[in-house]
Amino acid sequence: MTPEEFRRHGHALVEWVAEYLESVEQYPVGSQVQPGEIRAMLPEHPPTEPEPFEAVIADLDRVVVPGLTHWQHPSFFAYFPANINHASILAELVTAGIGVQGMSWVTSPACTEIETLMMDWMQELLGLPERFRSTSANGGGVIQGSASEATLTSILAARWRATGGAVNHVGDTTKLIAYATSQAHSSIEKGLRIAGIGTEQTRIVPHDGAFAMRADELRRMVEADIAAGLVPFWVCANRGTTSSMAMDPVGPIAEVARAHGMWVHVDAAMSGIAALAPELRWVHDGVELADSYCTNPHKWMGVNFDCDLFYTADRHALLGALSILPEYLRSAAAESGAVIDYRDWQIPLGRRFRSLKLWFTIRTGGVADAIDMIRRHVTLTQELAAWVAADPRFEIVAPHPLNLLCLRLRDGDPDANAATDAMIQRANASGASLFTRTVLDGTVACRVSIGARSTERRHVEDGWALLRKLS
C-alpha cells in the first residue's frame, strides 16, 4: 500500500468508524450467528493474490459486523461496559501509526514520561492517596493491559516481599496463603494459580448479606493459618465485585493484614472510575491503607481497551519481583536511576504507547464527559431499581450503589432460578437488549449493567419492558 492509498483508505475508514458508532443502535445487541458461521463466510486458505482494499472494507459490513456483539450499543447491559470515546479511538490511530516500543525509557522516552504523568494526573482526578504518586518515596503507577495482569503483578510483588525475595531463587510457594471472598473475580484465582498458589492455599473468606468480606472472619482465618505454621501473604479487597458490585471494607481488612505483614490489593476494576465524581469518591474509602490498587478507564471512562491503571505503594517489592536486566537491555539512563523502565512493572516485555489515550481524553474534556456519563448511569440504575421494586413479580437481590442492578423473578412456579434463566435467554435471543446472568449464593440473578456511553433513559425503559414481557 502506498502512502497515498493509505490516506485514501484511512479517510474511508474514519468515515466507516464514525458511521458505525452513529448507527450501532440498529443492530441486534448480541450477535445472532451460530458457531462456525463467520469462518464459513471466508476462504479456508490464505489468498495468493492481493485483493483491493475496498473488498476488505466491504467485508467489514458483510462478515465482521454480523459477527459482533455490540459493546457500544446503548442497550448493552451485559458483563461490564467497555465504553469508548472518540478521542481515544484517535489516540489508538496515532499509537499504531508511530509504532514505537515503550519497554524501557530509552526505547522512547515520551512513551514512559507521558505514561508516568498520566498516572499522576489520574491519581489526582480519582482522589487516590499520594503514596501512589510517582513522586512519592516508594510508590508509583503503570498502565497495564487488564485488571487480570494488575492482580497477578500484585500477587508477585506480595510473594516476593513475603519470602524476602527468596521465591526468585528457590521458587517455593507452598506455605503462602491468600484470601478473598467467593465474589472475587475469576482473575484472582487465575493469578494465584499462575503464581503457584493453588486452591488449597486460597481461603474463601465468608461474606455478609451484602456480599462483602467479613473482616472478623478474615482475622480468624489468618490467625488459624499462622498457628498452623503457614504464611498469610495477600488479600484481595474488592471495591465493586463482578457479580453484584459488592464493596469489601478495605479499612478493617487492611487492619488485619497489616498486623501480619500481608499485602492488601484493592480490585476496583469497574467501580474505581466512579471517583471522578466527588460525591462518589467513597468507593476509595480505605484505599490509603492498600499496598496496590487497580481500576479500568477502559470500562467506565471511555478510554479504549486496553487501559488498566495499576498503582502500588511498594515499588521496591514490585521491582524485586519482576526486574531482570539482560545485557541487550542495559542503558546508561536506567543505570543512573533517573528513569523508569516500565518493562519491570508488568508481565510482558513489550508495550504499546497506551498513555496517549488518556492524554487525548483528559485534555479534550473527557473527564467532564465521563463524570456526566457516570452520574447518568447511576441515576438510571436507581430509577430502574424503583421500577423493579414496584413490580411484585420481581425482586432485587443485592445492594446497587452505582450502575449495576441484580434482579430476579420471585419464587413461584416454575422455580425462580429456572424462570429467571429463561427470561434472560429469551431477552438476549431477541437482540433488543443484552444481559448476563450470575449466581449469588445459589440464587440466579439477571445483571443489568448500565454503562454504555450512548445509553439513555429510553434504552433502560425498553430493557425493563422487555424483561417484564418475557417473564
Place this chain on the structure above:
Amino acid sequence: MTPEEFRRHGHALVEWVAEYLESVEQYPVGSQVQPGEIRAMLPEHPPTEPEPFEAVIADLDRVVVPGLTHWQHPSFFAYFPANINHASILAELVTAGIGVQGMSWVTSPACTEIETLMMDWMQELLGLPERFRSTSANGGGVIQGSASEATLTSILAARWRATGGAVNHVGDTTKLIAYATSQAHSSIEKGLRIAGIGTEQTRIVPHDGAFAMRADELRRMVEADIAAGLVPFWVCANRGTTSSMAMDPVGPIAEVARAHGMWVHVDAAMSGIAALAPELRWVHDGVELADSYCTNPHKWMGVNFDCDLFYTADRHALLGALSILPEYLRSAAAESGAVIDYRDWQIPLGRRFRSLKLWFTIRTGGVADAIDMIRRHVTLTQELAAWVAADPRFEIVAPHPLNLLCLRLRDGDPDANAATDAMIQRANASGASLFTRTVLDGTVACRVSIGARSTERRHVEDGWALLRKLS
C-alpha cells in the same frame, strides 16, 4: 467530541500519520532528550478546561516526536525490529473504533472465528506442522500480546501436565526443573520466575561455539536431575536468540525431552517469520516435535505490535492450566463445546480484536511484501558481513544466517570491549543510526539488526561508515 469533530480530526490524523512515516528519516533515530525533559514540557496537573483538539495534534509534534526513538526509521538497527505496514495501522483504527471484547466466543463471535482462521492461515504460510492447526485433534493457535506471554503460557501448560494438574490445587513447584541456554531471552527467566520456578530450578545448558544449545549436555543434566529425584518438565529451544540469533537444534533437544516426558517450547519470536520465504523455512527444522511454538508478526512481518502467534500441540494441557469458569462467563455456546473461548488460552481475561491486523495485511498483499522485505534484509546483512570481514580492524563474532550481524573491534589498545562500547555510544549519540550492544561469553558486541521496512542499501552503508568513522 461530536461525530463531525471525530471525522475532521480523524482525517487530520490520517494525514499526520502518513506524513510521519514518509518523513521519519529526517529525525535522529534515538531520542536525544534527557530524563525528565518530556514531562517538564507538560502541565504537572490535569487541565480543568477542555483544550481544542488542534492543540493536542500540535503537541504531537512539539512534545511527542522529539521524545520518540523512531522504530520505523530506516537507520534503526537496534534491538529487534517492530516494523509496521499501512494496512495494519488501518486495522488498528477499526479495532479501536468497534470497541468489542473477544474474551469469549459469545462476546463477539467474529473476533474469535477470524482469529482462529488467521492462525490457521499463518500455519500454512509459515509451513508449520498440521498438529498446530485448530482443526487438528489436540492443537491450535491464539494471538498473544507478546512472546513473553506466550512463553509463560507454555510454562504453565507444561507445569500442569508434569504435575497431572495437581499444581492447580497444591501449588507445589519445588521439584520442577526447566532448561535453557544462557542465550535465551530474559522473558524465559521471568516467565519461569512468575510460575514459581526459581533460578535454582533452572538449568543453564552449555552452548556450542555458535551459541546454540548442546543437546548432549541437556541429556546429561536431565538425567542427573532425574537421578536426584527432581522432575525435568520444560525446555526452551530458541530459533534465533536475541543476542546473536543463535539456532538451537530442536530435533536433538526434542529427542531428549520426549524420552522424559518434558515439554518442548520453541521460541522463534524474531526469526520464525522468515519461513514466509520458502528458502528460509529451515528456521522451522524440528518444530514438528515441539509442544508449543511462538513467533511475532509484530517484529518482521509489518503487523503492528501487539501480535504474537502462539501455537500448541496440546490444547488439553493449556486449558487445564488456564481455564476457570465463573457463573458470569458461562454461555450455551461454550458449554456445547462448539466454540473456542480464547480467555482460557492466555493470561488476561480481556482481549482486543487483534486478528484484523493479520486479516488486512494478508488480504492486501502483505505476505508478498513481507517476503520481499525479509529477502532484502537478509541480503543486506550478508553484504554488510562481507564489508566487515574485509576490514581488519573489525571481526564478526557469531553466525549471521538471517538479518542480525554481531560485530566488534578486534583486540588492541584500548581493550576491544571498551572500544566497542565507546563506538556504539558515539554512534547512537550522533542520532544518525541506532545500535544495541550485547555481551557474548564476555565479549562485547555491536548488534546490527536490519529490519525496518524502509531500510535500503544506503542506510546500511551509512551505518557501517558511521561505525568505521567512530572506531
